[in-house]
Amino acid sequence: MRDRLLKVLQKVTGQPLNIGDEDSLFESGVLDSFALPDLASGLEEEFSFKVPDADLNPRKFDSIARIEAYLSEHAKV
């Protein structure tokens, strides 16, 4: 799952990821309000599930660890 997640994240950001699992993707500038919907779309496609609007919240996707936790709970991994 992790490799697939990193592949999606890298595709969305368009740059190599040099960030720790717990580091904030938003505070570090890796993600912003425009990139989050793209990340959600990328994850939906990669893991064949839907991210509802109610979950489209920076807090849920603010680090690699949080995204992994979200996928474990909601996606088919």
Next chain:
Amino acid sequence: MPDTSYIHAFGAYVPDRVVTNAELASQLACTPEWIESASGIRERRWAGDETVADLATAAARDCLQRAGIEAAQLGLLIVASGSGERRFPGPASTVAAALGLNATPVIDLPIASAGSIFGLSLASRLVGSYGEILVIAAEKMSTVVHGAALDQNTAILFGDGAGAALVSTRPGRFEVLDSVLHTNGECREDLALNWGSPLHMNGPVVIRHASRNLPAGIDEVLKRQNIRAADVVQFVMHQANQNLITRVAKALGVDASRMFSNIAKYGNTSSASMLIAAAEWEPSPGPVVFAGFGAGFNWGALVARSVR
């Protein structure tokens, strides 16, 4: 379309006071460069004592002058605004009075952001009954920005101003071919302004839906008219954020240079922005598209043919 309608002229008014990114950045603990990269905005205008109706009236006068008609010839006035000062009556009545109209019907559209496209689409379908219709969209978003502690994500975006368009059955500058309007009330809380509360904007959800629905609406109206996006000479949309405008171009498969933009100068003036942009716009002959998206969520698109 029941009657062929034409857009004769656009008009605009923006207040004199220029608020630069540097001025805002000093209050928001960010940099001017960050504001521009996040929004495409370099400066915006903020009104002082002028009301929404004052801004609207100035844009109306500019449009009537460009169209070469008198206010007395109007059969209907439509005024869109999401930042009117009171619950009722809306600014349309004040604008009518300022223009010297005392029996001409007026309609307020309390629709932010997409107000211009809703007004333009409705006018194009009502001209057969009402004759000359003046569509105005006016916003004093600085009052919204200042209604609470400055929030970085919204304070950088908004500006004040008004735009107008004259729609008629008389042949004119743009022949309206078709339009579509849509609303998804499921998302009504994701972009909302309640009396006495700060603006609430769920940015990622707004961006997600705008990025999908704007291209979808444009595609829908173009398909109905058998026009390819690649054949549209220019698009003029609600100037929400330059990054969104670029996204829509990408989704439509057209070069970003086809999307007219003046957001760098005026910021996001909500419903007024599309008509302010149109007033600075001089497209080549051929199909042109107007589009907007905003609170509600409301969105729509209109295709017209520029005839000179």
